[in-house]
Amino acid sequence: MAFVTLEQKGPVGVITMNRPEALNALNDQVLQDLDQVLDQVEENEEILVAVVTGAGRSFVAGADIGQMSTLTAVEAKKFGILGNRIFLKLENLSKPTIAAVNGFALGGGCELSMACDIRIASEKAKFGQPEVGLGITPGFGGTQRLPRIVGAANAMELILTAKTINAAQAKEMGLVSHVYAPEELMDKALELANAIAANAQVAVRQSKAAIRRGLQTDMATGTAYESEAFGLCFATEDQKDAMKAFVNKEKITSFKNR
Missing domain, CATH: 3.90.226.10 (2-enoyl-CoA Hydratase; Chain A, domain 1)
Incomplete structure (x- = not known):
């Protein structure tokens, strides 16, 4: 190439x-x-x-x-x-x-x-x-x-x-x-x-997809997709680890990207 x-x-x-x-x-x-x-x-x-x-x-x-x-x-x-x-x-x-x-x-x-x-x-x-x-x-x-x-x-x-x-x-x-x-x-x-x-990649990619899809549609459809993306992130280890660290006043140093 x-x-x-x-x-x-x-x-x-x-x-x-x-x-x-x-x-x-x-x-x-x-x-x-x-x-x-x-x-x-x-x-x-x-x-x-x-x-x-x-x-x-x-x-x-x-x-x-x-x-x-x-x-x-x-x-x-x-x-x-x-x-x-x-x-x-x-x-x-x-x-x-x-x-x-x-x-x-x-x-x-x-x-x-x-x-x-x-x-x-x-x-x-x-x-x-x-x-x-x-x-x-x-x-x-x-x-x-x-x-x-x-x-x-x-x-x-x-x-x-x-x-x-x-x-x-x-x-x-x-x-x-x-x-x-x-x-x-x-x-x-x-x-x-x-x-x-350096950030949680499932969340990064879902955020990108939500922005891209939202630019092509109306607000109601776009926010509906955002809700799906938001919910999906709560099934990840990264969400669990990062929020646990936040509640414990700790700083997460790396993500598993899953």
Whole structure:
């Protein structure tokens, strides 16, 4: 899998988009490699949190324009379906995901970051959905995730103007949570990932699922799912151990994740 690599650092899996000579642009092979790596992350019980980043000076500069330029309407729809399927797999991964955006996150790159649960960025990061300037719409979820994250008006402006924004503007808009110096980005991503990994993982995963499902439904349905998740946690050893420690004025130092 030359174009996407997976490195395990303790409980954290670091997924690196690794096509730096093309600014990590997404073509069929990159997407297929990412698909396989996501399966590996899901199946590896030692990986509790995943960090997605890019090799070189780009996170992902977009989908591969060279490949897309010759597509027919039917082929383009299939390419969009492929990208959306894989990005939905990333979004619905049972384990929390953090996008550590180190550089260009344009088009498909911005869409990749938005499929992650949390986004942090380098001061050098650039975000945008430039597709309308190329005569197309966003194709890997940009029209759907961006308004959910930054609001409809901000999403309309970014998509319809095809403009690029910097990391500070992305933070102000709510597209990213934190902005760091380039040399600090991965350390901060791993620090955040390890803070998540230190908690009770059944509760972490149920919380992620409740948030994700709630964003797609009405309040009554969402809170009904939350009640199910809340109740399920009371069947875990971690809940018993942590609450017993709390009642005894003790601090739990580790979880069994069951």
